[in-house]
Amino acid sequence: MEEELTYANVTFKTIGVFAHIDSEKFSPKEIIYDEVKTQDSHPIITENEKRSQFHPLLFLGMICFILLLTIIILSVYFTYExxxxxxxxxxxxxxxEAMNAALRRRTAELHRERNRLNWTLDVILEYDNFPAAERCPQKQCKPCPNGWAMFQxxxxxxxEDEYSYKWKTWQQSQEFCEKEKNAKLAVIDSQEEQEFINNKTKKYNDNNHGYWIGLKKDTEDMWTWADGRNLSVTFWSTQEAGNRLFCxxxxxxxxNSSNWAKSSCSMKNRWICETRVLIRPD
Known part of the structure; x- marks a missing residue:
């Protein structure tokens, strides 16, 4: 609160020895001090002034709080979302991914089914007259005809004829496989196939008889398969054969691991026919 010191109408009059001086020349002088104020270096702030200063701060704080709360709510919402x-x-x-995997499986199945159908069609087309009754008895097709063994x-x-009059020469055996069974004398391409055939053959008559397979010496004195292919594997016995042994x-x-033998083509033996399965295994 400001302190006010007011000096008003203060008049100093000359008296005494100066009284006889002409009043016209020397009129009394008045020195007036009016509204003389002093200001306190430590002003006192009123309650109203304090309130007027507090309101903007409160408003600003509320705005900051609302903004912070909004940011928190939006952060929580966007994190949740x-x-x-x-x-x-x-x-x-x-x-x-599950649908894609199922689609891949189905596609693979269709590819296998297509390959099986193409395989079956190729086998059927090998026949001039497909023996449906033999290969598909009661309209149910089987990989191999009755009495045949399947491998791969x-x-x-x-x-397995026991009587020698039913045995055949190499050429007769080949013709039987081709004409009667639409097949060929067996061709061996692997160790596994060799072992499979060994497990199906058995000794008979004497030590020289066996089972004709598609091996024959060609005109250039080279051993090849009857279909013209070269030998990829061989299982020849160590026995020395004569010059006229061409089959x-x-x-x-x-x-068993080396039981291919060279023999005269006119010798009569049992034989092994081979053909492709009608229905290809997976």
Whole structure:
């Protein structure tokens, strides 16, 4: 609060020795001090002034609080929404992956089915007159005809005639396989196939008899398969053969790992026919 010191109408009059001086020349002088004020270096702030200064600060604080609260709420909302969307996307991705896997499996199945059908069609077209009654009895097609043994994608017929009059020469055996069974004398391309055939053959008559396979010496004195292919593997016995032995057979009397024997093509033996399966295995 400001202090006010007011000096008003203060008049000093000359008296005494100066009284006889002409009043016209020397009139009394008046020195007036009016509204003389002093200001306190430490002003006192009123309650109203304090309130007027507090209101803007309060308003600003409320705005800051509201903004902070809004930011927190939006952060929580967007975090929740992001997690929710992430969960939805994860579920959709899993669903799409499952559908994709199912589609790949189905596509693979269709490819296998197409390959099987193409294989079957090729086998049927090898026949001039497809023996449906033999290959598909009661309209149910089977990979191999009755009495044939299946190995991988081939069927094998092992003749088991006990009487020698039913045995055949190499050429007769080849013709029987081709004309009667639409097949060929067996061709061996692997160790596994060799072992399979060994397990199906058995000794008979004497140590020289065996089962004709598609081995024959060509005009250039080279051993080849009857279909013209070269030998990829061989299982010849160590026995020395004569110069006139131009046909090959499997002799069960020899070591299983090396039981191919060279024989005269006119010798009569049992034989092994081979043909492709009608229905290709997976």
């Amino acid at each position: 992001q997690r929710r969307q992430s969960g939805v996307l994860t579920k959709q991705n899993l669903k799409l 994608s081939n069927c094998y017929l092992f003749t 090959g057979l499997i002799n069960p009397n020899l070591n």
